[in-house]
Amino acid sequence: MLHTISLMVTRMPSPREREWLWPRILTGFLVGGLVGGAAMGGLIAVVARLIFYVVGAHPAAVAIAAAVVAAVYGGRAAGFWRVPKPQSPHQVPPAWRDIFSPVVASVVYAAGLGAIYFTRIGSVAVYPLAILLLGMGRAPIAIIEIMAVVGLVRAATALVGPYLHLDLGSREAVPAMMEKYASALRRGELLVLAAVIVAPVTMLLT
Amino acid sequence: MEPPVIRRSHGSLSGDRRLKAQSIALAIAAGVVGLTLLTLSYNQVPAYLFAAAALSGVWVGIASLFSP
Numbered sequence: 001m002l003h004t005i006s007l008m009v010t011r012m013p014s015p016r017e018r019e020w021l022w023p024r025i026l027t028g029f030l031v032g033g034l035v036g037g038a039a040m041g042g043l044i045a046v047v048a049r050l051i052f053y054v055v056g057a058h059p060a061a062v063a064i065a066a067a068v069v070a071a072v073y074g075g076r077a078a079g080f081w082r083v084p085k086p087q088s089p090h091q092v093p094p095a096w097r098d099i100f101s102p103v104v105a106s107v108v109y110a111a112g113l114g115a116i117y118f119t120r121i122g123s124v125a126v127y128p129l130a131i132l133l134l135g136m137g138r139a140p141i142a143i144i145e146i147m148a149v150v151g152l153v154r155a156a157t158a159l160v161g162p163y164l165h166l167d168l169g170s171r172e173a174v175p176a177m178m179e180k181y182a183s184a185l186r187r188g189e190l191l192v193l194a195a196v197i198v199a200p201v202t203m204l205l206t
Numbered sequence: 207m208e209p210p211v212i213r214r215s216h217g218s219l220s221g222d223r224r225l226k227a228q229s230i231a232l233a234i235a236a237g238v239v240g241l242t243l244l245t246l247s248y249n250q251v252p253a254y255l256f257a258a259a260a261l262s263g264v265w266v267g268i269a270s271l272f273s274p
Contacts, residue, residue: 023228027232030235059254066258070262122270123269129263132255152267153267160229193262199258
């Protein structure tokens with residue numbers, strides 16, 4: 001993703017044009033992420049609503065199911081066992097940035113990223129998240145709102161671009177940064193999955 | 207002898223500062239929108255489901271920064 005946003009900026013020949021373009025691209029990213037996430041939330045809400053009509057609302061069972069999935073993928077993240085990680089093998093098609101203008105391409109590209117489940121995803125927390133959302137069929141608007149936030153946050157990570165100056169670095173700059181923070185990412189992942197596992201316990205206490 | 211002038215290859219230093227300020231402003235705007243949406247959804251579902259979904263969802267978004 002950071003490659004893409006950097007490439008869109010660096011295609012502009014002059015520094016002045018780049019300075020003009022950066023904020024517009026970033027705004028486009030935020031709008032696209034929000035819309036894409038909300039659209040994906042709408043899709044999940046339809047399925048969740050159908051599940052709700054068929055089996056009713058069982059929030060406790062949903063929390064336990066999500067906790068089990070979180071435990072399974074937590075073990076995977078910790079290196080205890082191997083579990084399939086079904087996901088799209090590709091990110092949003094990069095050709096889009098060549099078809100549209102940089103600002104329009106930003107909106108379209110981020111909308112694709114915001115759709116989350118149709119793209120390649122870094123975190124295994126998406127699997128318990130899917131269970132949780134599918135179990136919220138009683139409140140479809142909440143599903144849309146939560147997914148809109150997920151899309152927005154995903155797109156908002158592009159805001160670090162101007163700070164990291166990734167548009168000025170080599171193509172190896174992004175993989176190097178990812179490697180540098182790999183262990184912190186793993187710890188964060190385990191922490192979030194542990195929180196999902198603990199959720200049913202708090203339910204029993206309240 | 208004059209000291210060497212350091213120039214940034216991508217633009218002026220003031221432009222760089224302006225861009226960083228714009229990024230912060232956009233981050234604040236995104237934060238306000240995100241928190242508003244989460245607040246709206248908070249009362250619609252049980253708190254433990256909301257907390258687990260919001261936390262894992264926000265993490266999925268943040269972790270994207272480190273994905274290829």
